[in-house]
Amino acid sequence: MTDITLYDYPKSSASYRVRIALNLAELNYTKVNVDLLSGAQSDTDHMSRNPQGFVPVLDIDGLRLTQSLAILDYLDRTRNMGLLPNDAADRARQQALATAIAVDLHPVCNLSVAERATGGVDPARTEWMQYYIGKGLIAFETLLGQFAQAPYCCGDRSSLADICLIPQLYNADRWGISLDQMPRIRAVRETCDKVLAFSDAHPNNGTK
Ligand SMILES: N[C@@H](CCC(=O)N[C@@H](CS)C(=O)NCC(=O)O)C(=O)O
Missing domain, CATH: 3.40.30.10 (Glutaredoxin)
Incomplete structure (x- = not known):
């Protein structure tokens, strides 16, 4: 313990x-x-x-x-x-990225919400997930355009946005959402996959 x-x-x-x-x-x-x-x-x-x-x-x-x-x-x-920068404008823009996922996208795709909305049956449940996750990630991809192309979402170090994005991508995989149209997101994932702090936290690592 x-x-x-x-x-x-x-x-x-x-x-x-x-x-x-x-x-x-x-x-x-x-x-x-x-x-x-x-x-x-x-x-x-x-x-x-x-x-x-x-x-x-x-x-x-x-x-x-x-x-x-x-x-x-x-x-x-x-x-x-140092998950967020001190500069107020940069901080607001990075918080917007994180909250786009954690506050807007994630709650509608919570299993209990999706089950209540769709009766928990397929194809309705999968369509629900694919619609909201796909829409949220496309918007996130566009928002990433405000930031310099860099290995992480907002620069050369991991930030709050990466911490919110990577788990959402795991969910995207679970529901069969293609990232083909999201090159920036794919590049961030490739970077984070190589970082132990991210890979160790992956659900496949089960309970520690
Ligand atoms: N806003 C909360 C959301 C937490 C949340 O939705 N947790 C989900 C798992 S990702 C949960 O416990 N769901 C249980 C349920 O819906 O019954 C947070 O960010 O911590």
């Missing part, structure tokens, strides 16, 4: 963001699996951690934190990660 515990589910993209950030900050942590498929997020135990019934939840520094973006902000500020 370590002093940092992440209540996690491997395929959860919000949890995946936090795993990447913990790795980038070089923090050791213990993962506790909350099995979303069996409904463990609604158990009394987990609801007492997060009344929203969501992962991730992070126990750190004597605190219990929820909401991946809030957790990333906490790690950034307390571990000086």
Whole structure:
């Protein structure tokens, strides 16, 4: 056990963001699996951690934190990660990239939302996912045009935008979305795939 515990589910993209950030900050942590498929997020135990019934939840520094973006902000500020630039204009533009995924795209593709909207049956469910993920990623690709072509989304170092993008690409693969029309996104993925902090956080690595 370590002093940092992440209540996690491997395929959860919000949890995946936090795993990447913990790795980038070089923090050791213990993962506790909350099995979303069996409904463990609604158990009394987990609801007492997060009344929203969501992962991730992070126990750190004597605190219990929820909401991946809030957790990333906490790690950034307390571990000086430099996930966002100081310049106000640059910061706003980079935050826009991250929130385009974490605040706009991700929630409509949350499994429980998609199931309620489509009855959880195919082809309706797959069409829903492909429509919203495809539309969100195409917009993200266009937004990337505001930034200099660089190995990462916003330059020569990883940032909040990369941490939000990479887990969403894992979801895109799951739902069969082609990235053929998204060269910038493909290039960022190629870069991040080679970085241990990102690859170690991949859902295929299961519970640590
Ligand atoms: N805004 C939240 C979203 C968290 C979220 O949607 N978590 C999903 C997994 S990615 C979840 O726990 N879903 C469980 C459910 O829908 O029942 C965050 O960024 O932490």
